[in-house]
Amino acid sequence: MAARAQPVARVWPGIGAAAVVAALILGTLAAVALRAEAGRGLSPSDWAALRFTVMQAALSAVFSVVLAVPVARALARRAFAGRQAFITLLGAPFILPVIVAVLGLLAVFGRRGVLNAGLEALGMPAVQIYGLFGVVLAHVFLNLPLAVRLILQGWQTIPAERFRLAASLDFGPGDMWRVLERPMLLRMVPGAAAVIFAICLSSFAVVLTLGGGPRATTVELAIYHAFRFDFDLGRAALLSCLQIAVAGAAALIALRLSGQGGFGAGMGRPVRRWDARGAGFRAMDAAFIGAAALFLIVPLAMVLRDGIEGLGQMPADVWRAAGYSIGVALVSTVLMLSLALPMAVASARWQGLEAAGLMGIAASPLVMGTGLFIIVYPFADPGAWALAVTALVNAVMSLPFALRVLAPAARDCIADYGRLSASLGLRGRHWLRLVLLPRLRRPLGFAAGLAAALSMGDLGVIALFSDPERATLPLQMYRLMGSYRTEAASGAGLLLLALTLAVFWGFDKAGRYGADD
């Protein structure tokens, strides 16, 4: 409302941070583009990779959203013990290391998994998880919860008064659907589907573990192969340009369609409803919630069961890798905060700065990694830089989520206390120490927890750079899985899961501690 913003905090550190992020994303892209051999064109296998990429992402988005609608509806209209715990559980896959999810899914749907054991006992043919089915299955496992949360938010945007009015007009479930629910879903579902489509376009670890071969290779996996096995930088660069074009377009569409779709926004109590009271409706809602809970919990329970058995089988490399992972996660968190905090402050004056941070969503870690490799390669051994590059790329990748949390909090702090601070001459580092950091404690803890957990579980750029000496825990786990040391991999999976949850919980708790007002 002011003719000029409050002069409590400077804008230029935020602009500097945004410039660093832009340089990392665009600079690596430029390095890649200069290296790309456009004249060569795309080979038939590149086209096949592009087709598979789009198809698996589309199928994943459609299945996630279609299955999410009845689950979200059941959650929106039923009050039951454990509802809040279930909604919290729906947030967990966001920080769950992808490779741990894959391990759990293999234990249920894999060749020697629970499902195939049951099918065999019934004399039915076995399910093959590797390929399109496995990729889509894992993507639905990871994104169904996100879809449920997004769509549930849609339900909660319908004011309670509408439901009261509907009840007084004696609406049945059909009327409710036509008048209230369908219009809301038409608004929410395209955005949710577009977000999931964009996420699945650049998903790497799932395809690395469950895809592969000529029929199930995505563009990202093709980049990795071109880079790692053929050492064909020109082709890797060309594929990177393709990936950026596709993922960038999808991210733009998703941003446009999803609008203000809150990320991690609070999930209130269910609105009191008077429709769908019949036993059939109750049974249906219970079935959807139960099925979703089983689908999410059973693979994780398997990770726990197999992991405990495997803990004793883990080679010493696993512990060393865990040490590297903790280091990378902490460095990445510090890097992320030192970029995000100034940007959040500066966004009070220029909201556009938050959008600049959101560029990270469209950025592909593999493309950034390829670019950094091309830049580093002439000067140094990229393997020696593997951990540093991983920490940096992870910081940029978690930046959009952190900004989503920090920028509104920083804006509120400046709106509420900017004038008071200015009138007291409270500026610069004293303002940072006495006002901003204490006020932002909670969102800072949450954002740091997210960044640390995402970095801890990341299996992306490290796979490009690593040499046998330097592996993070997810990569070490992948190597164990690749050499069929399933018990050891399970133990490492449990360790990774525990460490990821521990860093998230630790930071989040530290942010909450003492922040009672």
Added chain:
Amino acid sequence: MALTIEGLRLRQEGFGFAADLEVTEGARVAVIGPSGAGKSTLLAAIAGFLAPESGRILWQGRDITHAPPGARPVAILFQDNNLFPHLSVAQNVGLGIRPDLKLSAAQRAQVEDALERVGLAGMGARRPGTLSGGQQSRAALARVLVQDRPVVLLDEPFSALGPALRNEMLDLMATLLGGTGATLLLVSHDPADARRIAEQTILVAEGVAHPPRETGALFDDPPEVLRDYLG
């Protein structure tokens, strides 16, 4: 000669605001007018939150138009958010002495003394959230006391209090600040507040702040805009 506002023009969200007036040193002046007319804009301009398009603001002949808010001879209380909820009451008051809160023993004693004068003796260690609304107002007032600035701006800081508590706070403030000889500008919706503590009143209407007039005379023979507002 005290607070002089010379040909001040500024623009906020498309609305123009103009002021050309003078407030005598040590005067207690009410600022009254319809909401949206620019009462808070006047105070924000004096405090340095809004940059004018033209005109000057002078204190004792010294041009403060471009001084940052903290460097002006001004202490201000807002409608809300006058205290940082994460700092103790004593820390909130201490900010009025040193914004980095590195207080000497003498300065800490000064904080205690101010708390005692507003009736909050021994409550320095508490967080604002544990105080009642009236006590929070007192804590903010204690900070104004230690700030010891010659101009005190009050942007309806007691509007959330009930009538009796508000009168009590107005009286307490008039008594405490009367002793310091500070010039006081108080924004209010209520003519009774003006009559209670202000000998002069600035009428702000339709984006113009008029020069102060004797409060009694103004309300006994109100101009048309004020008559419409008072109803």
